[in-house]
Amino acid sequence: MSKRILIVEDREDNRAILRDLLSNEATRRIKGDANLGANPIIAVTSYALSGDEAKARTAGCDDYATKPLSPRQLLAKLREYLPGEDG
Secondary structure (H helix, E strand, O other): OOOOOOOOOOOHHHHHHHHHHHHHHHHHHHHHOOOOOOOOOEEEEOOOOOOHHHHHHHOOOOEEEEOOOOHHHHHHHHHHHOOOOOO
16 A cells, blocks of 8 residues: 655745655656656756756656746647647
8 A cells, every 4th residue: 555645844945855855756766667657757847946957857857847837838848748649
């Protein structure tokens, strides 16, 4: 049985650290799973500093997008990973 933990943090800087730590762990686990590893992972963030895209890709993300992201941009990004789909 899978276990889940909810972490509640009231400080934004600590939330950012936790997000980075947990999302890096999660993408590696997804990519390492034979049933899930082929699924694309796209990091969408407003926390975009120099080097963040490289960190996301190193963590296992297939693509990276920064906010604000318009619905049109998001759909275009998704279509890159869903060839032949009309959306």
